[in-house]
Amino acid sequence: MKVIGFKTSLPISNPKSFIEVETEKHLPTNRDLLVRVEAISVNPVDYKIRQGSLKDKVQDIPKIIGWDAVGVVEMVGDNVSLFKKGDKVWYAGDITRSGSNQEYQLVDERIVGFAPTISNEDSAALPLTSLTAYELFIDRMRLSKERDENKSILIVGGAGGVGSIAIQLAKKILGLTVIATASRKESINWCKKMGADYVVNHKNLVENVNNLGFETVDIIVDFVDLNQYWEAFAKLIKPQGQIGSISDPTQPINLRLLKSKSVSFYWELMFTRSMFQTKDMIAQHHILNKVADWFNKGMLQSTVGRVLTGFTVSNLREAHEQLESRTTIGKIVIKF
Structure with a gap:
């Protein structure tokens, strides 16, 4: 599968600020879902971590970031009870694990919700x-x-x-x-x-x-x-x-x-529940389902401001560059 990450923190103007590599898909265990990602969006946390997490050091395996995704459940772990293969889902993920800038992602079912019935682009803008x-x-x-x-x-x-x-x-x-x-x-x-x-x-x-x-x-x-x-x-x-x-x-x-x-x-830090595996971690599952219902009923509208088509290094670099300008209106979405 294709993943896009970075081995060191570089300015977004550097062509190597993101690199594309091929890796094997991981199998889900315990309460993890393996999700085939269909669309993602970028947040300020993305570029902040890209800028600082690997500053002055280089690692062999690319670091994968990204904390917004909509996709389809491909496989489930042995202890999964909330979802099944084929379910359409959305989530923001866990900052301590690999993010959504990859074609297939492992994510704990307790921080995943059933995606709303709006488009992938509109959905991807919203979880975080x-x-x-x-x-x-x-x-x-x-x-x-x-x-x-x-x-x-x-x-x-x-x-x-x-x-x-x-x-x-x-x-x-x-x-x-x-x-x-x-x-x-x-x-x-x-x-x-x-x-x-x-x-x-x-x-x-x-x-x-x-x-x-x-x-x-x-x-x-x-x-x-x-x-x-x-x-x-x-x-x-x-x-x-x-x-x-x-x-x-x-x-x-x-x-x-x-x-x-x-x-x-x-x-407020959205990652607190997953970062510390709090007893109420499953609250994010319920929140995402409630918010999806509001969107399905037309009570809320998507906040997507711009859509880029194609999961590519150039599109990720463009999205980060726009966010770093601090002039972004709404959310930037990348459709796979």
């Missing part, structure tokens, strides 16, 4: 970001429509992959009043298409949110840079409000700024 937004909102922050409907939420990074699905979950599932950040005409229009009630420029964030008529907001989620916006968040958050983030701060965060308002703070 849907899991991230759902876990942050519902598992971590414990938001619900019954308790939180009509509350205000500020989503920083609304046009990105996670922001695009977060806007939809916040508006269409939780019934929140959504303020998203975007700066370019294309990204502003995208946020409105996803369902944002308001879109503001991330520059002068406090002033721009205040100018909408919101002195404070109930909830803030950061999908960009916690260090850059932390003081603005502390000013904008309502007393007893909630702040959540998925970003990787390069400097310490001063939580004391939240104390006088008794504000709660939440981290």
Whole structure:
């Protein structure tokens, strides 16, 4: 089977930043599925790991990344109970294992769901970001429509992959009043298409949110840079409000700024359950099935922004180059 990986961390402009090799298919054991991959998408975590995981070293076997896939179950392990051969599935995978940049992938059934009935391209754009937004909102922050409907939420990074699905979950599932950040005409229009009630420029964030008529907001989620916006968040958050983030701060965060308002703070990493084999690891199976049902019913729309046809080195390099520019709107999908 064909796999595309890298043996050392190189700039994406280098022709050898990705290489194609042929390997044998692995047989699934225990609770693993062997999935024939039909489409994948790329996420910021992909290029961050490509840039840093093999810096200043070279390994003999290519490292395979990629954490979004839709495909068909080819074989199942001895202890698999949730799926059978021929099932159409989708998943984000496990950061501690080989990723989806290969024709056949082994993945634990507990973090796999039945794919929605939308196209492969639309489906492939969604697992990692849907899991991230759902876990942050519902598992971590414990938001619900019954308790939180009509509350205000500020989503920083609304046009990105996670922001695009977060806007939809916040508006269409939780019934929140959504303020998203975007700066370019294309990204502003995208946020409105996803369902944002308001879109503001991330520059002068406090002033721009205040100018909408919101002195404070109930909830803030950061999908960009916690260090850059932390003081603005502390000013904008309502007393007893909630702040959540998925970003990787390069400097310490001063939580004391939240104390006088008794504000709660939440981290979200989609890989936590699989990385630590938590007792509730199977929750991702149930989340993916629930989200698939929402898409099947037309309650949510895909966040795919661009589709590249062909599982090739050039397409992977192009996808990474676009992501690294930090101007991507929605998700970039590669159709096999």
